[in-house]
Amino acid sequence: MLKPWTLAVGLVALGCATPLAAELNVPIAVRVVSFIQPSPTGVVSAAILYDPGDAASEGEAASIERGVGSGLSVGRSVIRTRRVPVSAIGTLSGFRVAFVTVGLRTEQGSIAVAANRSSVLTISSDRSCVQNGHCVVGVTASPKVQITVNRAAARAANIRFGSAFLMLIKEI
Amino acid sequence: MGVSVSRVSLRLLLLTGVALYPATALAQAVDYQALQETVGEPVTTSVTGKPQRASELPASTVIITRDDIVRSPARDVPGLLKTYAGVDVNRWTAGQSDVAVRGGVQTYNARLLVLVDGRQVYLDHYGMTDWNLLGVQLEEIQQIELVRGPANALFGFNAASGVVNIITRRVGDAPSAAATAELGNYGIGKLAGSVTLPIAPMIGIRLAGAHTREDERDIPSRLLQPTQIFDVASDQISGDVTGSFDGLEAVIGGGHATNSQIEYLPSQLLSNQDYRSSNVHGSVARDTSWGGLTLNGYVNWLNAEYGVGTTANTTDPIVLRNRIIVTQASSLVRLDSDNTLRLGVEYRNNRLLSAYQFAERIAYDVVSGNAMLDLHPDDRFALTVAGRLDRLWLRQSGVITQPAYDDPRDFDRAFTRFSFNAALLIHTSEQGMLRINGGRGYQLPSLATFGSRLPIVTPSPIPIFVAGSPRLSPVLMWSGEIGYSHPLGATRLDATAFVTRTENAIASPGDGLQTELFLSPLPSLVARFRTTGNYTTYGTELSASGAIGSLTWRGNYTWTHTDEQLTSLTLPIPYALSPRSTTPVHKANVTLGYNVGRLSITGVARYTSATRQFAFSSMPQLLLYHVDDALALDARVGFRLTPALEAFVAGENLSLASGAAVSPIPADRHVRAGLQLAF
Secondary structure: OOOHHHHHHHHHHHOOOOOOOOOOOHHHHHHHHOOEOOOOOEEEEEEEEEOOOOHHHHHHHHHHHHHHOOOEEEOOEEEEEEEEEHHHHHHOOOOOEEEEOOOOHHHHHHHHHHHHHOOOEEEEOOHHHHHOOOOOEEEEOOOOOEEEEOHHHHHHOOOOEOHHHHOOOEEO | OHHHHHHHHHHHHHHHHHHHHHHOOEOOOOOHHHHHHHHOOOEEOOOOOOOEEHHHOOOEEEEEEHHHHHHOOOOOHHHHHOOOOOEEEEEOOOOOEEEEEOOOOOOOOOOEEEEEOOEEOOEOOOOEOOOOOOOOOHHHEEEEEEEEOOOHHHHOOOOOOEEEEEEEOOOOOOOEEEEEEEEEOOOOEEEEEEEEEEEEOOEEEEEEEEEEEEOOOOOOOOEOOOOOOOOEEEEEEEEEEEEEEOOEEEEEEEEEEEEEEEEEOOOOOEEEEEEEEEEEEEEEEEEEOOEEEEEEEEEEEEEEEEOOOOOOOOOOOEEEEEEEEEEEEEEEEEOOOOOEEEEEEEEEEEEEEOOOEOEEEEEEEEEEEEEEEEEOOOOOEEEEEEEEEEEEEEEEEEEEOOOOOOOHHHHOEEEEEEEEEEEEEEEOOOOOEEEEEEEEEEEOOOHHHHHEEEEEOOOOOOOEEEEOOOOOOOEEEEEEEEEEEEEEOOEEEEEEEEEEEEEEEEEOEOOOOOEEEEOOOOOEEEEEOEEEEEEEEEEEEEEEEEEEOOEEEEEEEEEEEEEEEOOOOOOOOOEOOOHHHHOOOEEEEEEEEEEEOOEEEEEEEEEEOOEEEEEEEOOOOEEEEEEOOEEEEEEEEEEEOOOOEEEEEEEEOOOOOHHHHOOOOOOOOEEEEEEEEEO
8 A cells, every 4th residue: 555655745746736637727728728819818717617516527627717817828818717607608708718517518619600600719628629619629638738629610700820830730 | 255154143032932932831830849748759840951850860960959058068069079979079279179970180170050040150261160150159059969970961061971950949929038147267257147038929039148258278379479469259149020920930140259269270370369249030831731931031241350469560451352152942742651852952152252362252053952751651661752953153343463373364263063962760669769870961151262362481591372273163062871769668779880081182282381383473383282181980889868767867989980182291291181190089978967956067078088189389380289188077966055046167178188178289177166047
């Protein structure tokens, strides 16, 4: 049986500051926003789409809120978040970005429709959301940072990224 | 002929650029800091021209980040490079450093191309880099990228053993400043600063300036040396303006730098030099949904005075004035989501003016075209191929110095060279990667090597000259390597085996001059720069790095073996070129860094095995001097007084290992302290 200190050392060695794979890496997700063309300026409102009845979804929503705090500066813009229950996704207008939490697979299709209608950039840690073309950007950080962009979803939402960024990520 | 060639070349370039622009457009301005923060590792464009992650590069590459620079005990770029595998740094004198990649150690190393933001700072007059004349200080640098192995397919002549590309910090959205004031033993003094200011929503300026000095090391009396010995002094001022307009970025700027120091010439004679360089540069990068276009141009001027104060009553140094004009256009095209094509054209005009050469002006024009294809057929494989065709026209003009030792028609010459690089990457597991790559490149004879004509002072009743040769051909280099990298948790492991073949290496005359006798109008002897043979370097580079909590660590070991078929080393030594003697066989480095609260500590241990280095004895006679193996210890301790201000103490070669400089002149222990501002 492992002693507690052994576990602690192991966690430190593996980089315990890194978010768990199931959670969105907020600093990276926010950084992605700065590569939209043309570059956003000023306050960028971001919705955190979550399911109030789903523990994993609520947990990730809380994690994103903590990560962004009262606002995160990136490039020439400041990202500010507000929780939006998935039942209210018709109100995505006014947002430029939407963080799609885990546990919303059945709602991802309707999220995409709402996001496309308002040209909202959808970002998720749920790889399947991007693979199914319901989210524009997928971010995973373990074992190393992988950013995936769904070209069709980006086009549908009228989102364009700088070419330097696109050469560094996986586009599907 | 020469004039018409340059006109044709310019016209060709303009036509090609016009043809490319509407069809392809761009290679965008890259914000390295933002991209690094996004993908979690350094990003570079130095290997293929397209932005790539450090862990996915098709060449053996080192990227030294801003954090690495800030925490290092090093004072300059060679000092930063010397702790990495496959890199030899010789500090011949206090001011003169040479950086060699994978062997081939020699003074005035012509085989490593050095760039600042893509602009050449490598000096073409003699084919060398004066690391105190870069016109950039550590405070201004975002990252330093070193590509090991020939990179001619992207960068052209002289990237024969590798490329160092120094990337400066971009103007951000808020004002920023960095400054250092330090003093140390041996007269070390440095005052350097840079500021970036956004002066309008889309426009920013950057200004930088620096003054540094240091006493020259004690040169042993057994070594031949000039009557006067310069201490090292350098000054620099530079600035640029950047404008960003919806996917288009334009930069225009310039700079001026000076440097005085004593150096070992390629002949291994010690000589005082005064350098003054200036530049103007401009670039436009356009980003589009499918790629981008970059147009780039610059002019570098160099005024070099050689042999200043060689004797007490000598006031007439040898003056060389070099000017280089470069224009480049490149286009990066995303063929689809996985594959990329890069096309580029370049024109350069390079001229050297001096009274100490065949004619008043020796010059050449080079027109080049290059292409790179980066293919990713699936997630496991990547194939990169790149090729470049260079056509050079050599010429001379102006008054021919008499007596002339060459036929003027020998300078009316042109040649074409094709260089290439190829790499196959295989992802052997989710994180393990095998890299097989190689290439062919060329080192161009320098302008001095083509046309110099220097009288040398000897007791001989017949005058003797050292002269270049317009008939010299570029030095050919072949390289191949196989590398494997794999992360294990927080630890990254890299292993590379390489072989590099150099054919028809050029050397400067040394001792016991092999001369040609000319009888008209009066008898004189001429010793030529010439090709002296071939050599092959084999080696392995093993590196590991990682972090445990607040402790970061990095270690590497390099084994280098050289087979050479060069001119004899029996006395008198006719040519000072013997990489087998001058390149250390074993090198190892360990770097530890620790941050806790306001305190940061960095320690470096560097081991270099014994070598033999060329120098003239006081007799004078060209000899190979034994240089001891060395275990040098460097350290830096910084304490943050405020979030923006740090006090620091740093030392290099604290163990006072005489061989740490890998020079016939023993190394000193350097200690310095100062304040560093950054916000």
